[in-house]
Amino acid sequence: MTPEQRRRNRIAGIILAIIVIAIFAWTFLRGAELMN
Amino acid sequence: MSSVTADHVPASQGHDDHHHAVPHGWRRWLFATNHKDIGTMYLIFSFIMLLEGGTLALLLRTELFEPGLQFFQPELFNQFTTMHGLIMIFGAIMPAFVGFANWMIPLQIGASDMAFARMNNFSFWLLPVGAILFTGSFFAPGGATASGWTMYAPLSLQMGPGMDFAIFAVHILGASSIMGAINIVVTILNMRAPGMTLMKMPLFCWTWLITAYLLIAVMPVLAAAVTMLLTDRHFGTSFFNAAGGGDPVLYQHVFWFFGHPEVYIMILPAFGIVSAIVPAFARKPLFGYASMVYATAAIAILSFLVWAHHMFATGMPVTGQLYFMYATMLISIPTGVKIFNWVATMWRGSLTFETPMLFAIGFIFVFTIGGFTGLILAVAPIDIAVHDTYYVVAHFHYVLVAGSLFALFGGAYYWLPKWTGRMYDERLGKWHFWSTMISFNVTFFPMHFLGLAGMPRRYADYAAQFTDFHQVATIGAFWFGLSQLIFLYVVLKAYSGRGEPAPAKPWEGAEGLEWSVPSPAPFHTFETPPVVK
Numbered sequence: 001m002t003p004e005q006r007r008r009n010r011i012a013g014i015i016l017a018i019i020v021i022a023i024f025a026w027t028f029l030r031g032a033e034l035m036n
Numbered sequence: 037m038s039s040v041t042a043d044h045v046p047a048s049q050g051h052d053d054h055h056h057a058v059p060h061g062w063r064r065w066l067f068a069t070n071h072k073d074i075g076t077m078y079l080i081f082s083f084i085m086l087l088e089g090g091t092l093a094l095l096l097r098t099e100l101f102e103p104g105l106q107f108f109q110p111e112l113f114n115q116f117t118t119m120h121g122l123i124m125i126f127g128a129i130m131p132a133f134v135g136f137a138n139w140m141i142p143l144q145i146g147a148s149d150m151a152f153a154r155m156n157n158f159s160f161w162l163l164p165v166g167a168i169l170f171t172g173s174f175f176a177p178g179g180a181t182a183s184g185w186t187m188y189a190p191l192s193l194q195m196g197p198g199m200d201f202a203i204f205a206v207h208i209l210g211a212s213s214i215m216g217a218i219n220i221v222v223t224i225l226n227m228r229a230p231g232m233t234l235m236k237m238p239l240f241c242w243t244w245l246i247t248a249y250l251l252i253a254v255m256p257v258l259a260a261a262v263t264m265l266l267t268d269r270h271f272g273t274s275f276f277n278a279a280g281g282g283d284p285v286l287y288q289h290v291f292w293f294f295g296h297p298e299v300y301i302m303i304l305p306a307f308g309i310v311s312a313i314v315p316a317f318a319r320k321p322l323f324g325y326a327s328m329v330y331a332t333a334a335i336a337i338l339s340f341l342v343w344a345h346h347m348f349a350t351g352m353p354v355t356g357q358l359y360f361m362y363a364t365m366l367i368s369i370p371t372g373v374k375i376f377n378w379v380a381t382m383w384r385g386s387l388t389f390e391t392p393m394l395f396a397i398g399f400i401f402v403f404t405i406g407g408f409t410g411l412i413l414a415v416a417p418i419d420i421a422v423h424d425t426y427y428v429v430a431h432f433h434y435v436l437v438a439g440s441l442f443a444l445f446g447g448a449y450y451w452l453p454k455w456t457g458r459m460y461d462e463r464l465g466k467w468h469f470w471s472t473m474i475s476f477n478v479t480f481f482p483m484h485f486l487g488l489a490g491m492p493r494r495y496a497d498y499a500a501q502f503t504d505f506h507q508v509a510t511i512g513a514f515w516f517g518l519s520q521l522i523f524l525y526v527v528l529k530a531y532s533g534r535g536e537p538a539p540a541k542p543w544e545g546a547e548g549l550e551w552s553v554p555s556p557a558p559f560h561t562f563e564t565p566p567v568v569k
Contacts, residue, residue, distance in 0.1 A: 001148065001227075008226050009151040016218045020256050027260035027290065031275050035282055 058559045066161075069153035071138045072557060074160050076455070078135030079448075081163055083524070085127030088171065090517050092120040097513040100506050103498050113496035114182035115198070119170060121185030122202065125302070126209040127167055129440050133305040134159075134216045136447055137244050139455065141220060143550035143557060144238045146229025146566045151222040155215050162212040166205040173201035184494060186295070189276030189287040193268055200269070203262045210255045217251035220244055229549070231568035235329070238548050239322065242329050243308030246336045250297045250304075253340070258294040261287065285350050292343035300339045302436060303403075304332055306443030307374055310396045312548070313450050314378050317393035318385030319545035324377040331370035331377075338367045348416045349423040357416040364414035371407055375400060386545075391465030395446030398473050399439060406434025409484070424494075427487025433480045445472070445523065453538030456530040457556030464526050471519040478512030 001009075059067070068074050095116050099108050108116070138156065142149055150156050173180040178196025181187065192199055224245045228237070237245075264275040265287070274280025276287040307328075315322045322328065344352060345360045352360075378400050387393070409431040413419050422428065445468070452460050482505040487493075491502050498506065529535060541551035549568070553561050 005226055009222050012222045012226060013152060013155075013218055016221060016252055020214055020218075020252055023253065024256035024260050027257050028263060031260070031264050031286065031290065032273075034286060035273070035275055 067157065068160075069149070069157055070559060071142050071150045071153070071156065072455075072559070074150075074156050075135045075138030075140075077160050078131050078138055078163075081160070081167075082128050082132035082135060085123055085131070085167060086520070088167075089120050089123040089128055090520070092116045092123065094513060094517055096120065097510040099496055100498070101510045102507075103500050103503055105497055108496060110496040111182055112179065114184075114494060115174065115180040117494050118182055118184050118202075119174070119180050122205075123167075123170055124436075125185065125298070126206065126213075127163070127170065129302050129436065129444075130209075130213060131163055132444050133244075133247075133302070133440075134213070136240075136305065136309065136444070136451075137216070137220055140451065140550060141223060141241055141244060142227070143454075143553065143561060144241050144548055145224060145227065145232050146549050146562050146568065147223060147227035148560065148563050148565075150219050151227055152215075152219050156219055159212045159215040159219065162208050162215075166209040166212070169201045169205035169208065173198040173205075176201055186288075186291060187262065187265065188291070189265065189268070189284045190278065192265055193277055200266070203266050206262050207259060210259045213251050214255050217248035217255070220248040221252070224248075229562065229565040229568050232549075235326065236568060238308075239311035239325070239328055239332075240305070240308035243304040243311070243332050246332050247301050247304045250301050250336055250339065254294040254297045254301075257290060258298075261290040261294065264290075285347070288347050288350060289344065292346045293340075295346065296343045297336070297339040299432075299435070300335055302440045304335065306399070306440045307332065309443045309447035309450070310378060310399050312546075313392045313396040313446050314381050316450070316543045316546040317390060317396070318382045318387055320381055320385045321547075322377065323380035323383075324373070327373055328377055331373040334370040335367060338363065338370070342367065345414055345416075345419070348419045361414055361416045365411060368407065368411055375404055375407075390449075390543075391460070391462060391469055392446045392450035392543075394466065394469040394473075395442050395449065398469065399442040399446060402434060402438030402442065402473070402476070406431060406439060409434060422487055424492055425487035426483040426491045426493055429493050430480050430483035430487060433483070437480070438476055442472075445469075448523075448527070450543070451550070452527065452530055453542040454550055454553075454555050454557055456533075457538050457554075458530040458533060458535035459538050459542060460526050460530045460535060464522055468519060468522040468526065471522065472516065475512050475515035475519055479509050479516050480512075482506075482508045482512075 058064070064073065065077060068077065095108070096113065099106055099113055138150065141147075170180075176196065176198040179198055181192065181195045181199040181202045183192040183195055183199065187199075187202065224237070224241055234242075264273070267273040268275050268277050268282070274282035276282045276284050278284060311322055311328060342360055342364045344356065345364045348357055348360070389397075409427070413422070413428065413431055449460060449465055486502055486505050486509075489502065491498055538555040540554050542555065549562075549566060550557070552566065
């Protein structure tokens, strides 16, 4: 694996992890909103 | 796939082991970062879970052999039902496909390994933790959760500590799946060999790429749903507790927003495996490669839009029922494209019927039956009548056993020579197929009629008129379970080095980079990327 590939992998991984956390948070917060 | 040939596969490919030490002993497995080792561990783990989930199924079938309560109280019966579903889905089917992905995706795209090798190790080692939590929950006060694998509120809010075990296990297995999915997406997007454009990738990689996106989109939703269950149970919230102002039906909406794409998470990689096997044994390129890719994407997109067809019985408005009914029916179009393409691939091909091909054709035949019963269930008035009956049980077992499991078996036989360096025992493989195929239908076909006659699912007891079909199903289930021991023997025989040595490309019609490396695949492969024409 080249350093450039490693860098691109890290960026792509972080973006996907952010998407995961955002979906989790949105589902939870939307559920909380409906509760009120 | 357009014909992919490696222009440059280094001659030293099989000798890379000389340059890098291969770890030995327990450290090789505990600290594994090699995609093949991790793939092997995934496959072994999923088979152990298949046996555990299968044993639970046989306990259920034992109790159902006769009306009345013979062996288990209904509470324990429902625990078995729940854990059978959870273990089969999260412990057996999903990890098995990730095992295939780990083994085959780097080999098929010409990558040296997965993008995140250490995270890959962590993804795997979370699995035994989840499995211990599932299994250990039987020993919690009150036993395992008996809420059904769907964990519907408010029942799941009233369960004992076994429910908390299940919630934690789902969190852990979900985290493992998410990490696995991120790894697969990044590997496919960033690690392909020069010349391996997306539209040259084997269809197995395509189906996994789309599946991985599905996982990334819906596993956090499941995690949030079970977290809300947890906070309702222990931290004073009322997301799903009507007494506190919450709504139990909200849980169903959130769960099925995960749950329906989950069905496709378990079937799309199976489509990819079948799309590798059929052309190899028809000795023809896959018919309609591009349409296969687009059909897979279409199925994935539609899977987000149909979740409430699982909820027709909740009393949703007629307009809602109509929308979800028609949207669900739409999925049959891209699915039909796939079935058509597999049949067209076989059309006028030089067909031979080795074990992988038998399982692939068995998959097409029996999965199509499961697809048709799915269409019937999509019709809201029919679904309301057969909701939570054995008709539904028959339907999803036709999709998940004859669909996912048959494809996994087919794939295992297809790539076993590459994994072990030995040809498997063809005669026993064929015995395994026919025994599995017949016993599967003996088990699950009568369930359609049980359901249509009104037999509800998740019941330990039943009215006497259902006895005959239940007995047939139980006999079939034991037959099916025992048939899998043939598979175990065949695999162990190949792994122990018995059987004909396998050439690099054991299947005449097979195409793809994985066949350009020796069998068994060396510890390190494609350290110098091949150039794909």
